[in-house]
Amino acid sequence: QKEVEQDPGPLSVPEGAIVSLNCTYSNSAFQYFMWYRQYSRKGPELLMYTYSSGNKEDGRFTAQVDKSSKYISLFIRDSQPSDSATYLCAMSEPGTEGYKLSFGAGTTVTVRA
Amino acid sequence: SAVISQKPSRDICQRGTSLTIQCQVDSQVTMMFWYRQQPGQSLTLIATANQGSEATYESGFVIDKFPISRPNLTFSTLTVSNMSPEDSSIYLCSFREGGTEAFFGQGTRLTVV
Numbered sequence: 001q002k003e004v005e006q007d008p009g010p011l012s013v014p015e016g017a018i019v020s021l022n023c024t025y026s027n028s029a030f031q032y033f034m035w036y037r038q039y040s041r042k043g044p045e046l047l048m049y050t051y052s053s054g055n056k057e058d059g060r061f062t063a064q065v066d067k068s069s070k071y072i073s074l075f076i077r078d079s080q081p082s083d084s085a086t087y088l089c090a091m092s093e094p095g096t097e098g099y100k101l102s103f104g105a106g107t108t109v110t111v112r113a
Numbered sequence: 114s115a116v117i118s119q120k121p122s123r124d125i126c127q128r129g130t131s132l133t134i135q136c137q138v139d140s141q142v143t144m145m146f147w148y149r150q151q152p153g154q155s156l157t158l159i160a161t162a163n164q165g166s167e168a169t170y171e172s173g174f175v176i177d178k179f180p181i182s183r184p185n186l187t188f189s190t191l192t193v194s195n196m197s198p199e200d201s202s203i204y205l206c207s208f209r210e211g212g213t214e215a216f217f218g219q220g221t222r223l224t225v226v
Binding site: 002006008032034041042043044045046049088090092100101102103104105106 | 117119122153154155156157158171205207213214215216217218219220222
């Protein structure tokens with residue numbers, strides 16, 4: 001079993017729809033949760049960074065963490081064609097600078113104009 | 114925010130040869146990271162590079178195959194040695210800011226023939 005599971009998609013939605021992405025994980029020690037966006041032929045860029053359980057909102061993006069279920073989500077409201085990308089979840093245990101991130105495999109999203 | 118530049122962006126190499134990938138950051142950073150991203154798979158950490166010390170390699174990666182240099186706080190290189198087709202992948206460098214891998218290079222797409 002992988003430490004972090006993420007549905008690879010692909011996911012195709014019409015412009016303006018809500019995009020819902022999620023990851024599950026097995027390591028209950030994870031405390032930090034991240035979402036990255038990766039455009040084709042580019043490196044990942046950090047979208048959201050949350051600690052422990054709860055919600056975090058940034059513009060059209062909302063990240064949710066449910067540690068009891070070992071489940072995290074990213075919602076994109078009013079999706080735009082420019083949101084078409086691969087979205088990666090990542091998580092880590094607390095610790096010093098030497099901690100290691102565990103990534104999901106990424107979900108490819110296409111927003112149709 | 115700091116900018117991270119990675120080169121080459123892509124290369125096609127003959128098996129048995131070596132390729133050195135360079136990563137330049139426009140500010141001083143303590144730790145730099147090298148990842149491999151294979152199609153449909155999650156990012157895998159190869160090693161952590163600290164200035165002035167030997168790189169720390171993850172399980173499954175060895176210095177003879179992936180030698181790393183970190184001559185100063187703004188620069189690092191990863192060499193993929195004695196390449197085989199199995200080394201065909203995207204290689205990414207990154208550094209942390211604010212507690213997580215906030216910035217990635219644009220990646221080096223390597224094809225070994």
